[in-house]
Amino acid sequence: MQARLDDVKAQVQAALDAAMAALPDSELRDAMVYSTVGGKRVRAFLVMESCRLHGIQGEAAAPVAAAVEALHAYSLVHDDLPAMDDDDLRRGMPTCHVQWSEATAILAGDALQTLAFQLLGSDAIGDAEARLRLIRAFSEAVGAQGMVWGQAQDIAAETADQPLNISEVKQLQRAKTGALIRFSAIAGALIANEDHKPLDRYAKALGLAFQIADDILDVTGDEDLTGKRVGKDDAAGKATFVSLLGLEGAKTEARRYVSKATDALAQYGDAAENLRDLARFVIERDT
Protein backbone atom coordinates (compact mmCIF):
# COMPACT_ATOMS: atom_id res chain seq x y z
CA MET A 1 0.00 0.00 0.00
CA GLN A 2 2.89 2.37 0.72
CA ALA A 3 3.87 2.59 -2.97
CA ARG A 4 0.28 3.39 -3.90
CA LEU A 5 0.07 5.99 -1.11
CA ASP A 6 3.27 7.66 -2.35
CA ASP A 7 1.84 7.66 -5.85
CA VAL A 8 -1.38 9.31 -4.60
CA LYS A 9 0.62 11.87 -2.62
CA ALA A 10 2.51 12.88 -5.75
CA GLN A 11 -0.65 13.14 -7.85
CA VAL A 12 -2.61 15.17 -5.35
CA GLN A 13 0.32 17.48 -4.66
CA ALA A 14 0.71 18.11 -8.40
CA ALA A 15 -3.00 18.96 -8.69
CA LEU A 16 -2.83 21.28 -5.65
CA ASP A 17 0.35 22.95 -6.93
CA ALA A 18 -1.24 23.57 -10.33
CA ALA A 19 -4.33 25.10 -8.74
CA MET A 20 -2.24 27.34 -6.45
CA ALA A 21 0.04 28.42 -9.30
CA ALA A 22 -2.99 29.96 -11.02
CA LEU A 23 -3.58 32.27 -8.04
CA PRO A 24 -2.03 35.74 -7.76
CA ASP A 25 1.27 35.82 -5.91
CA SER A 26 0.55 37.00 -2.35
CA GLU A 27 1.04 36.18 1.32
CA LEU A 28 -2.46 34.71 1.15
CA ARG A 29 -1.36 32.20 -1.46
CA ASP A 30 1.82 31.42 0.49
CA ALA A 31 -0.31 30.65 3.54
CA MET A 32 -2.60 28.42 1.46
CA VAL A 33 0.36 26.48 0.03
CA TYR A 34 1.91 26.19 3.51
CA SER A 35 -1.32 24.76 4.90
CA THR A 36 -1.75 22.12 2.19
CA VAL A 37 1.75 20.63 2.38
CA GLY A 38 2.20 17.29 4.10
CA GLY A 39 -0.42 15.21 5.82
CA LYS A 40 -1.19 11.54 5.48
CA ARG A 41 -3.45 12.09 2.43
CA VAL A 42 -5.87 9.44 3.67
CA ARG A 43 -8.80 11.28 2.07
CA ALA A 44 -6.99 11.66 -1.28
CA PHE A 45 -6.16 7.96 -1.17
CA LEU A 46 -9.84 7.12 -0.63
CA VAL A 47 -10.85 9.27 -3.60
CA MET A 48 -8.25 7.76 -5.92
CA GLU A 49 -9.07 4.18 -4.91
CA SER A 50 -12.82 4.78 -5.10
CA CYS A 51 -12.33 6.17 -8.61
CA ARG A 52 -10.08 3.29 -9.66
CA LEU A 53 -12.74 0.80 -8.47
CA HIS A 54 -15.21 2.51 -10.81
CA GLY A 55 -12.91 2.66 -13.81
CA ILE A 56 -12.14 6.37 -13.51
CA GLN A 57 -8.67 7.45 -14.62
CA GLY A 58 -6.15 9.17 -12.36
CA GLU A 59 -6.34 12.44 -14.33
CA ALA A 60 -10.08 12.62 -13.66
CA ALA A 61 -9.73 11.63 -10.00
CA ALA A 62 -6.81 13.93 -9.10
CA PRO A 63 -8.81 17.21 -9.00
CA VAL A 64 -11.36 15.54 -6.71
CA ALA A 65 -8.57 14.28 -4.42
CA ALA A 66 -7.05 17.78 -4.43
CA ALA A 67 -10.45 19.31 -3.59
CA VAL A 68 -10.86 16.99 -0.62
CA GLU A 69 -7.37 17.78 0.69
CA ALA A 70 -7.88 21.55 0.19
CA LEU A 71 -11.12 21.31 2.16
CA HIS A 72 -9.43 19.25 4.87
CA ALA A 73 -6.59 21.80 5.08
CA TYR A 74 -9.10 24.66 5.48
CA SER A 75 -10.83 22.78 8.30
CA LEU A 76 -7.51 22.27 10.12
CA VAL A 77 -6.45 25.91 9.69
CA HIS A 78 -9.73 27.17 11.16
CA ASP A 79 -9.86 24.47 13.88
CA ASP A 80 -6.38 25.51 15.03
CA LEU A 81 -7.34 29.19 15.51
CA PRO A 82 -7.11 30.67 19.02
CA ALA A 83 -10.90 31.05 19.18
CA MET A 84 -11.30 27.35 18.33
CA ASP A 85 -8.88 24.61 19.48
CA ASP A 86 -5.96 27.06 19.86
CA ASP A 87 -3.21 24.77 18.53
CA ASP A 88 0.32 25.89 17.73
CA LEU A 89 1.67 22.74 16.06
CA ARG A 90 0.34 20.85 13.03
CA ARG A 91 2.09 18.36 10.78
CA GLY A 92 5.27 19.15 12.71
CA MET A 93 5.21 22.85 11.83
CA PRO A 94 3.79 26.01 13.43
CA THR A 95 0.05 26.30 12.70
CA CYS A 96 -1.00 28.78 10.02
CA HIS A 97 -1.98 31.61 12.39
CA VAL A 98 1.32 31.22 14.29
CA GLN A 99 3.36 31.24 11.09
CA TRP A 100 1.44 34.18 9.54
CA SER A 101 -1.35 35.87 11.48
CA GLU A 102 -4.89 35.15 12.61
CA ALA A 103 -6.32 37.29 9.81
CA THR A 104 -4.25 35.49 7.19
CA ALA A 105 -5.23 32.10 8.62
CA ILE A 106 -8.94 32.96 8.54
CA LEU A 107 -8.64 34.15 4.93
CA ALA A 108 -6.42 31.26 3.81
CA GLY A 109 -8.98 28.82 5.21
CA ASP A 110 -11.80 30.69 3.49
CA ALA A 111 -9.98 30.64 0.15
CA LEU A 112 -9.09 26.95 0.50
CA GLN A 113 -12.77 26.13 0.84
CA THR A 114 -13.48 28.12 -2.33
CA LEU A 115 -10.61 26.38 -4.10
CA ALA A 116 -12.09 23.00 -3.20
CA PHE A 117 -15.36 23.84 -4.93
CA GLN A 118 -13.45 25.33 -7.86
CA LEU A 119 -11.50 22.07 -8.26
CA LEU A 120 -14.73 20.05 -8.26
CA GLY A 121 -15.80 22.06 -11.31
CA SER A 122 -12.75 20.87 -13.30
CA ASP A 123 -13.52 19.65 -16.82
CA ALA A 124 -11.14 16.71 -16.40
CA ILE A 125 -13.44 15.05 -13.85
CA GLY A 126 -16.27 14.13 -16.19
CA ASP A 127 -19.50 15.46 -17.63
CA ALA A 128 -21.42 18.30 -16.02
CA GLU A 129 -23.91 15.98 -14.32
CA ALA A 130 -21.09 14.02 -12.67
CA ARG A 131 -19.41 17.16 -11.38
CA LEU A 132 -22.71 18.47 -10.02
CA ARG A 133 -23.37 15.19 -8.20
CA LEU A 134 -19.97 15.65 -6.53
CA ILE A 135 -20.55 19.30 -5.69
CA ARG A 136 -23.92 18.59 -4.11
CA ALA A 137 -22.68 15.64 -2.03
CA PHE A 138 -19.59 17.63 -1.05
CA SER A 139 -21.58 20.67 0.08
CA GLU A 140 -23.80 18.42 2.21
CA ALA A 141 -20.74 16.72 3.73
CA VAL A 142 -18.78 19.82 4.71
CA GLY A 143 -21.34 22.45 5.72
CA ALA A 144 -23.86 23.00 8.52
CA GLN A 145 -25.32 19.50 7.97
CA GLY A 146 -21.90 17.82 8.15
CA MET A 147 -18.37 18.74 9.12
CA VAL A 148 -19.00 22.29 10.38
CA TRP A 149 -22.00 21.13 12.38
CA GLY A 150 -19.76 18.50 14.02
CA GLN A 151 -17.10 21.06 14.80
CA ALA A 152 -19.69 23.39 16.35
CA GLN A 153 -21.02 20.52 18.50
CA ASP A 154 -17.48 19.68 19.56
CA ILE A 155 -16.86 23.24 20.71
CA ALA A 156 -20.25 23.45 22.45
CA ALA A 157 -19.40 20.23 24.33
CA GLU A 158 -16.31 21.86 25.83
CA THR A 159 -18.41 24.31 27.84
CA ALA A 160 -21.37 21.99 28.47
CA ASP A 161 -22.24 20.96 32.04
CA GLN A 162 -21.60 17.30 31.41
CA PRO A 163 -19.41 15.39 28.98
CA LEU A 164 -20.94 13.65 25.97
CA ASN A 165 -21.88 9.99 26.18
CA ILE A 166 -20.61 7.40 23.72
CA SER A 167 -23.52 7.69 21.29
CA GLU A 168 -23.21 11.50 21.27
CA VAL A 169 -19.46 11.24 20.62
CA LYS A 170 -20.13 8.87 17.71
CA GLN A 171 -22.80 11.15 16.25
CA LEU A 172 -20.46 14.14 16.55
CA GLN A 173 -17.52 12.34 14.94
CA ARG A 174 -19.68 10.92 12.15
CA ALA A 175 -20.22 14.54 11.17
CA LYS A 176 -16.94 16.23 12.13
CA THR A 177 -14.48 13.80 10.55
CA GLY A 178 -16.76 11.13 9.11
CA ALA A 179 -18.67 13.16 6.52
CA LEU A 180 -15.61 14.14 4.46
CA ILE A 181 -14.16 10.62 4.74
CA ARG A 182 -17.48 9.26 3.51
CA PHE A 183 -17.57 11.70 0.58
CA SER A 184 -13.99 10.73 -0.33
CA ALA A 185 -14.84 7.03 -0.35
CA ILE A 186 -17.96 7.35 -2.50
CA ALA A 187 -16.55 9.92 -4.95
CA GLY A 188 -15.81 7.33 -7.66
CA ALA A 189 -19.32 5.89 -7.43
CA LEU A 190 -20.80 9.38 -7.63
CA ILE A 191 -18.83 10.21 -10.79
CA ALA A 192 -19.72 6.86 -12.38
CA ASN A 193 -23.32 7.23 -11.14
CA GLU A 194 -23.22 3.75 -9.63
CA ASP A 195 -24.39 2.32 -6.30
CA HIS A 196 -22.33 3.80 -3.48
CA LYS A 197 -23.86 1.90 -0.56
CA PRO A 198 -21.01 -0.60 0.01
CA LEU A 199 -18.41 2.18 0.00
CA ASP A 200 -20.65 4.22 2.24
CA ARG A 201 -20.79 1.40 4.81
CA TYR A 202 -17.01 0.99 4.51
CA ALA A 203 -16.41 4.71 5.04
CA LYS A 204 -18.74 5.04 8.02
CA ALA A 205 -16.85 2.27 9.85
CA LEU A 206 -13.47 3.54 8.65
CA GLY A 207 -14.25 7.07 9.86
CA LEU A 208 -15.01 5.87 13.38
CA ALA A 209 -11.94 3.58 13.44
CA PHE A 210 -9.86 6.55 12.31
CA GLN A 211 -11.25 8.83 15.03
CA ILE A 212 -10.79 6.21 17.75
CA ALA A 213 -7.18 5.81 16.60
CA ASP A 214 -6.78 9.61 16.81
CA ASP A 215 -8.11 9.60 20.36
CA ILE A 216 -5.70 6.75 21.25
CA LEU A 217 -2.78 8.68 19.71
CA ASP A 218 -3.71 11.73 21.76
CA VAL A 219 -3.00 9.55 24.83
CA THR A 220 -0.19 7.26 23.67
CA GLY A 221 1.28 9.24 20.76
CA ASP A 222 4.58 11.02 20.37
CA GLU A 223 4.53 14.70 19.33
CA ASP A 224 7.61 14.16 17.17
CA LEU A 225 5.78 11.49 15.17
CA THR A 226 2.23 12.88 15.10
CA GLY A 227 3.46 16.41 14.39
CA LYS A 228 0.77 17.82 16.68
CA ARG A 229 0.32 18.35 20.40
CA VAL A 230 -0.80 15.30 22.35
CA GLY A 231 -2.63 14.99 25.67
CA LYS A 232 -4.87 17.93 24.83
CA ASP A 233 -8.20 16.10 25.06
CA ASP A 234 -7.47 14.78 28.53
CA ALA A 235 -6.23 18.18 29.73
CA ALA A 236 -9.47 19.73 28.43
CA GLY A 237 -11.58 17.08 30.18
CA LYS A 238 -13.07 16.18 26.80
CA ALA A 239 -15.18 13.06 26.25
CA THR A 240 -13.28 10.82 23.82
CA PHE A 241 -13.46 7.16 22.90
CA VAL A 242 -10.57 6.57 25.32
CA SER A 243 -12.12 8.48 28.22
CA LEU A 244 -15.42 6.64 27.68
CA LEU A 245 -14.17 3.12 26.88
CA GLY A 246 -10.70 3.04 28.40
CA LEU A 247 -7.56 2.47 26.34
CA GLU A 248 -8.09 -1.27 25.82
CA GLY A 249 -11.81 -0.83 25.20
CA ALA A 250 -11.07 1.82 22.58
CA LYS A 251 -8.54 -0.45 20.85
CA THR A 252 -11.10 -3.29 20.75
CA GLU A 253 -13.73 -0.93 19.36
CA ALA A 254 -11.32 0.32 16.68
CA ARG A 255 -10.55 -3.26 15.60
CA ARG A 256 -14.29 -3.98 15.46
CA TYR A 257 -14.83 -1.03 13.12
CA VAL A 258 -11.90 -2.06 10.93
CA SER A 259 -13.55 -5.49 10.51
CA LYS A 260 -16.86 -3.82 9.68
CA ALA A 261 -15.07 -1.67 7.11
CA THR A 262 -13.26 -4.51 5.38
CA ASP A 263 -16.40 -6.70 5.43
CA ALA A 264 -18.32 -4.01 3.56
CA LEU A 265 -15.95 -4.40 0.60
CA ALA A 266 -16.68 -8.09 -0.08
CA GLN A 267 -18.29 -7.56 -3.47
CA TYR A 268 -15.22 -5.80 -4.89
CA GLY A 269 -12.91 -8.79 -4.32
CA ASP A 270 -9.19 -8.24 -4.76
CA ALA A 271 -9.74 -4.87 -6.44
CA ALA A 272 -10.47 -3.38 -3.01
CA GLU A 273 -7.34 -4.71 -1.32
CA ASN A 274 -5.81 -1.22 -1.04
CA LEU A 275 -8.93 0.00 0.76
CA ARG A 276 -8.73 -2.95 3.16
CA ASP A 277 -5.05 -2.18 3.76
CA LEU A 278 -5.96 1.43 4.50
CA ALA A 279 -8.51 0.35 7.11
CA ARG A 280 -5.85 -1.76 8.82
CA PHE A 281 -3.32 1.08 8.51
CA VAL A 282 -5.50 3.67 10.27
CA ILE A 283 -5.37 1.79 13.56
CA GLU A 284 -1.72 0.73 13.29
CA ARG A 285 -0.29 4.14 12.44
CA ASP A 286 1.76 6.15 14.91
CA THR A 287 1.26 9.50 13.09
Added chain:
Amino acid sequence: MQARLDDVKAQVQAALDAAMAALPDSELRDAMVYSTVGGKRVRAFLVMESCRLHGIQGEAAAPVAAAVEALHAYSLVHDDLPAMDDDDLRRGMPTCHVQWSEATAILAGDALQTLAFQLLGSDAIGDAEARLRLIRAFSEAVGAQGMVWGQAQDIAAETADQPLNISEVKQLQRAKTGALIRFSAIAGALIANEDHKPLDRYAKALGLAFQIADDILDVTGDEDLTGKRVGKDDAAGKATFVSLLGLEGAKTEARRYVSKATDALAQYGDAAENLRDLARFVIERDT
Protein backbone atom coordinates in the same frame (compact mmCIF):
# COMPACT_ATOMS: atom_id res chain seq x y z
CA MET B 1 -37.49 50.64 -8.13
CA GLN B 2 -38.46 50.36 -4.45
CA ALA B 3 -41.37 48.00 -5.19
CA ARG B 4 -39.07 45.76 -7.22
CA LEU B 5 -36.43 45.85 -4.45
CA ASP B 6 -39.04 44.85 -1.86
CA ASP B 7 -40.15 42.04 -4.16
CA VAL B 8 -36.53 40.83 -4.50
CA LYS B 9 -36.02 41.03 -0.73
CA ALA B 10 -39.04 38.80 -0.15
CA GLN B 11 -37.95 36.25 -2.77
CA VAL B 12 -34.34 36.01 -1.58
CA GLN B 13 -35.41 35.79 2.07
CA ALA B 14 -37.80 32.94 1.21
CA ALA B 15 -35.00 31.08 -0.61
CA LEU B 16 -32.59 31.63 2.31
CA ASP B 17 -35.20 30.59 4.88
CA ALA B 18 -35.94 27.39 2.95
CA ALA B 19 -32.23 26.53 2.74
CA MET B 20 -31.69 27.19 6.46
CA ALA B 21 -34.80 25.22 7.43
CA ALA B 22 -33.17 22.12 5.92
CA LEU B 23 -30.22 22.41 8.34
CA PRO B 24 -30.16 20.72 11.76
CA ASP B 25 -31.42 22.90 14.59
CA SER B 26 -28.36 24.32 16.39
CA GLU B 27 -26.72 27.51 17.62
CA LEU B 28 -24.69 27.33 14.41
CA ARG B 29 -27.84 27.58 12.32
CA ASP B 30 -29.23 30.36 14.53
CA ALA B 31 -26.01 32.33 13.93
CA MET B 32 -26.28 31.73 10.18
CA VAL B 33 -29.89 32.93 10.09
CA TYR B 34 -28.99 35.95 12.25
CA SER B 35 -26.19 36.91 9.86
CA THR B 36 -28.31 36.74 6.72
CA VAL B 37 -31.21 38.88 7.93
CA GLY B 38 -31.48 42.44 6.62
CA GLY B 39 -29.13 44.23 4.32
CA LYS B 40 -29.85 46.22 1.19
CA ARG B 41 -29.88 43.11 -1.02
CA VAL B 42 -28.13 45.02 -3.82
CA ARG B 43 -26.42 41.83 -5.02
CA ALA B 44 -29.66 39.84 -5.00
CA PHE B 45 -31.32 42.64 -6.96
CA LEU B 46 -28.54 42.48 -9.57
CA VAL B 47 -28.98 38.72 -9.92
CA MET B 48 -32.76 38.95 -10.30
CA GLU B 49 -32.59 41.79 -12.83
CA SER B 50 -29.80 40.14 -14.79
CA CYS B 51 -31.89 36.98 -14.95
CA ARG B 52 -35.04 38.86 -15.98
CA LEU B 53 -33.09 40.56 -18.82
CA HIS B 54 -32.21 37.07 -20.11
CA GLY B 55 -35.69 35.62 -19.82
CA ILE B 56 -34.98 33.55 -16.70
CA GLN B 57 -37.87 33.11 -14.29
CA GLY B 58 -37.82 34.23 -10.68
CA GLU B 59 -37.94 30.65 -9.36
CA ALA B 60 -34.73 29.86 -11.25
CA ALA B 61 -33.04 33.12 -10.23
CA ALA B 62 -33.94 33.07 -6.52
CA PRO B 63 -31.46 30.33 -5.46
CA VAL B 64 -28.68 32.26 -7.23
CA ALA B 65 -29.68 35.47 -5.46
CA ALA B 66 -29.77 33.58 -2.16
CA ALA B 67 -26.31 32.11 -2.85
CA VAL B 68 -24.86 35.56 -3.47
CA GLU B 69 -26.40 36.95 -0.27
CA ALA B 70 -25.22 33.93 1.76
CA LEU B 71 -21.71 34.47 0.42
CA HIS B 72 -21.89 38.19 1.15
CA ALA B 73 -23.09 37.47 4.69
CA TYR B 74 -20.18 35.07 5.27
CA SER B 75 -17.71 37.72 4.09
CA LEU B 76 -19.19 40.28 6.50
CA VAL B 77 -19.16 37.86 9.45
CA HIS B 78 -15.48 37.05 8.90
CA ASP B 79 -14.51 40.66 8.09
CA ASP B 80 -16.05 41.79 11.37
CA LEU B 81 -13.98 39.35 13.49
CA PRO B 82 -11.55 40.81 16.07
CA ALA B 83 -8.55 39.55 14.06
CA MET B 84 -9.88 41.33 10.96
CA ASP B 85 -11.77 44.66 11.05
CA ASP B 86 -12.96 44.12 14.65
CA ASP B 87 -16.44 45.59 14.22
CA ASP B 88 -19.19 45.35 16.83
CA LEU B 89 -22.13 46.73 14.84
CA ARG B 90 -23.57 45.54 11.54
CA ARG B 91 -26.98 46.18 9.99
CA GLY B 92 -27.88 47.94 13.25
CA MET B 93 -27.30 44.82 15.36
CA PRO B 94 -24.34 43.36 17.30
CA THR B 95 -21.98 41.57 14.91
CA CYS B 96 -22.10 37.78 14.86
CA HIS B 97 -19.10 37.21 17.14
CA VAL B 98 -20.46 39.73 19.67
CA GLN B 99 -23.92 38.15 19.64
CA TRP B 100 -22.59 34.56 19.83
CA SER B 101 -18.85 33.91 20.05
CA GLU B 102 -15.78 34.10 17.86
CA ALA B 103 -15.80 30.34 17.30
CA THR B 104 -19.46 30.38 16.28
CA ALA B 105 -18.87 33.35 13.96
CA ILE B 106 -15.96 31.60 12.24
CA LEU B 107 -18.02 28.45 11.76
CA ALA B 108 -21.19 30.29 10.71
CA GLY B 109 -19.18 32.12 8.05
CA ASP B 110 -17.62 28.86 6.90
CA ALA B 111 -21.00 27.16 6.64
CA LEU B 112 -22.55 30.15 4.83
CA GLN B 113 -19.88 29.84 2.13
CA THR B 114 -20.70 26.13 1.78
CA LEU B 115 -24.42 26.96 1.64
CA ALA B 116 -23.77 29.40 -1.20
CA PHE B 117 -22.18 26.69 -3.34
CA GLN B 118 -24.93 24.26 -2.35
CA LEU B 119 -27.58 26.76 -3.51
CA LEU B 120 -25.82 27.17 -6.87
CA GLY B 121 -26.29 23.44 -7.40
CA SER B 122 -30.10 23.78 -7.13
CA ASP B 123 -32.05 21.98 -9.86
CA ALA B 124 -34.42 24.94 -10.25
CA ILE B 125 -31.66 27.13 -11.75
CA GLY B 126 -31.30 25.31 -15.05
CA ASP B 127 -29.42 22.49 -16.70
CA ALA B 128 -26.17 21.10 -15.29
CA GLU B 129 -23.99 23.07 -17.71
CA ALA B 130 -25.63 26.34 -16.66
CA ARG B 131 -25.14 25.61 -12.97
CA LEU B 132 -21.51 24.68 -13.54
CA ARG B 133 -20.88 27.93 -15.43
CA LEU B 134 -22.22 29.75 -12.37
CA ILE B 135 -20.19 27.69 -9.90
CA ARG B 136 -16.97 28.26 -11.79
CA ALA B 137 -17.47 32.00 -12.22
CA PHE B 138 -18.55 32.25 -8.57
CA SER B 139 -15.48 30.39 -7.27
CA GLU B 140 -13.23 32.69 -9.28
CA ALA B 141 -15.05 35.76 -7.95
CA VAL B 142 -14.97 34.93 -4.26
CA GLY B 143 -11.68 33.10 -3.62
CA ALA B 144 -7.97 33.88 -3.65
CA GLN B 145 -8.27 35.42 -7.15
CA GLY B 146 -11.14 37.71 -6.15
CA MET B 147 -12.88 38.77 -2.96
CA VAL B 148 -10.61 37.05 -0.42
CA TRP B 149 -7.51 38.32 -2.24
CA GLY B 150 -8.92 41.85 -1.97
CA GLN B 151 -9.66 41.45 1.70
CA ALA B 152 -6.12 40.16 2.32
CA GLN B 153 -4.67 43.16 0.44
CA ASP B 154 -6.88 45.50 2.46
CA ILE B 155 -5.57 44.06 5.73
CA ALA B 156 -1.95 44.12 4.51
CA ALA B 157 -2.37 47.81 3.59
CA GLU B 158 -3.26 48.64 7.19
CA THR B 159 0.23 47.76 8.38
CA ALA B 160 2.12 48.89 5.26
CA ASP B 161 4.62 51.73 5.47
CA GLN B 162 2.68 53.95 3.14
CA PRO B 163 -0.98 54.22 2.19
CA LEU B 164 -2.19 52.87 -1.14
CA ASN B 165 -2.46 55.21 -4.10
CA ILE B 166 -5.67 55.65 -6.09
CA SER B 167 -4.94 52.95 -8.64
CA GLU B 168 -4.05 50.45 -5.90
CA VAL B 169 -7.26 51.30 -4.05
CA LYS B 170 -9.26 50.73 -7.25
CA GLN B 171 -7.51 47.41 -7.92
CA LEU B 172 -8.16 46.29 -4.34
CA GLN B 173 -11.83 47.28 -4.42
CA ARG B 174 -12.39 45.69 -7.83
CA ALA B 175 -11.51 42.42 -6.10
CA LYS B 176 -12.82 42.94 -2.57
CA THR B 177 -16.30 44.23 -3.34
CA GLY B 178 -16.30 44.36 -7.14
CA ALA B 179 -15.89 40.67 -7.97
CA LEU B 180 -19.11 39.52 -6.27
CA ILE B 181 -21.05 42.49 -7.66
CA ARG B 182 -19.78 41.58 -11.12
CA PHE B 183 -20.78 37.94 -10.69
CA SER B 184 -24.24 39.03 -9.53
CA ALA B 185 -24.74 41.25 -12.56
CA ILE B 186 -23.68 38.67 -15.14
CA ALA B 187 -25.45 35.69 -13.52
CA GLY B 188 -28.41 35.81 -15.92
CA ALA B 189 -26.13 35.90 -18.97
CA LEU B 190 -24.13 32.97 -17.57
CA ILE B 191 -27.27 30.86 -17.09
CA ALA B 192 -28.58 31.76 -20.56
CA ASN B 193 -25.07 31.28 -22.01
CA GLU B 194 -25.25 34.69 -23.69
CA ASP B 195 -22.79 37.57 -24.04
CA HIS B 196 -22.12 39.09 -20.62
CA LYS B 197 -19.76 41.90 -21.65
CA PRO B 198 -22.25 44.81 -21.37
CA LEU B 199 -23.34 43.69 -17.90
CA ASP B 200 -19.71 43.18 -16.98
CA ARG B 201 -18.89 46.78 -17.94
CA TYR B 202 -21.96 47.98 -16.03
CA ALA B 203 -20.98 46.00 -12.93
CA LYS B 204 -17.34 47.12 -12.92
CA ALA B 205 -18.42 50.77 -12.90
CA LEU B 206 -21.26 50.11 -10.45
CA GLY B 207 -18.90 48.35 -8.05
CA LEU B 208 -16.55 51.30 -7.89
CA ALA B 209 -19.43 53.79 -7.55
CA PHE B 210 -20.77 51.63 -4.73
CA GLN B 211 -17.42 51.55 -2.93
CA ILE B 212 -16.86 55.29 -3.31
CA ALA B 213 -20.33 55.84 -1.85
CA ASP B 214 -19.39 53.55 1.07
CA ASP B 215 -16.24 55.58 1.68
CA ILE B 216 -18.30 58.80 1.59
CA LEU B 217 -20.82 57.32 4.06
CA ASP B 218 -17.97 56.41 6.40
CA VAL B 219 -17.27 60.16 6.58
CA THR B 220 -20.71 61.74 6.29
CA GLY B 221 -22.99 58.88 7.35
CA ASP B 222 -25.13 58.38 10.42
CA GLU B 223 -24.63 55.19 12.47
CA ASP B 224 -28.38 54.99 13.10
CA LEU B 225 -29.04 54.88 9.35
CA THR B 226 -26.05 52.85 8.11
CA GLY B 227 -26.36 50.37 10.97
CA LYS B 228 -22.57 50.16 11.23
CA ARG B 229 -19.80 52.21 12.81
CA VAL B 230 -18.69 55.27 10.84
CA GLY B 231 -15.41 57.19 10.85
CA LYS B 232 -13.43 53.97 11.15
CA ASP B 233 -11.38 54.38 7.95
CA ASP B 234 -10.20 57.84 8.91
CA ALA B 235 -9.34 56.74 12.46
CA ALA B 236 -7.30 53.87 11.00
CA GLY B 237 -5.46 56.20 8.61
CA LYS B 238 -6.71 54.06 5.74
CA ALA B 239 -6.43 55.16 2.11
CA THR B 240 -9.97 55.58 0.76
CA PHE B 241 -11.47 57.38 -2.22
CA VAL B 242 -12.29 60.26 0.13
CA SER B 243 -8.81 60.48 1.66
CA LEU B 244 -7.27 60.38 -1.82
CA LEU B 245 -9.71 62.56 -3.79
CA GLY B 246 -11.36 64.68 -1.08
CA LEU B 247 -15.10 64.59 -0.38
CA GLU B 248 -16.12 66.60 -3.44
CA GLY B 249 -13.64 64.78 -5.68
CA ALA B 250 -15.00 61.45 -4.51
CA LYS B 251 -18.58 62.54 -5.19
CA THR B 252 -17.62 63.62 -8.72
CA GLU B 253 -15.84 60.32 -9.31
CA ALA B 254 -18.87 58.37 -8.05
CA ARG B 255 -21.16 60.26 -10.46
CA ARG B 256 -18.73 59.56 -13.31
CA TYR B 257 -18.88 55.82 -12.59
CA VAL B 258 -22.68 55.90 -12.37
CA SER B 259 -22.74 57.43 -15.87
CA LYS B 260 -20.34 54.78 -17.12
CA ALA B 261 -22.55 52.11 -15.61
CA THR B 262 -25.79 53.37 -17.12
CA ASP B 263 -24.11 53.96 -20.52
CA ALA B 264 -23.05 50.31 -20.62
CA LEU B 265 -26.72 49.25 -20.62
CA ALA B 266 -27.70 51.05 -23.85
CA GLN B 267 -28.43 47.90 -25.84
CA TYR B 268 -31.03 46.67 -23.36
CA GLY B 269 -33.27 49.76 -23.74
CA ASP B 270 -36.10 50.19 -21.27
CA ALA B 271 -35.73 46.62 -20.00
CA ALA B 272 -32.64 47.73 -18.04
CA GLU B 273 -34.31 50.70 -16.34
CA ASN B 274 -34.22 48.99 -12.93
CA LEU B 275 -30.46 48.48 -13.26
CA ARG B 276 -30.02 52.16 -14.18
CA ASP B 277 -32.12 53.13 -11.17
CA LEU B 278 -29.93 50.94 -8.97
CA ALA B 279 -26.79 52.69 -10.19
CA ARG B 280 -28.30 56.06 -9.31
CA PHE B 281 -29.52 54.69 -5.97
CA VAL B 282 -26.09 53.50 -4.83
CA ILE B 283 -24.71 57.03 -4.69
CA GLU B 284 -27.86 58.63 -3.28
CA ARG B 285 -28.43 56.17 -0.45
CA ASP B 286 -27.84 57.10 3.17
CA THR B 287 -27.63 53.50 4.40
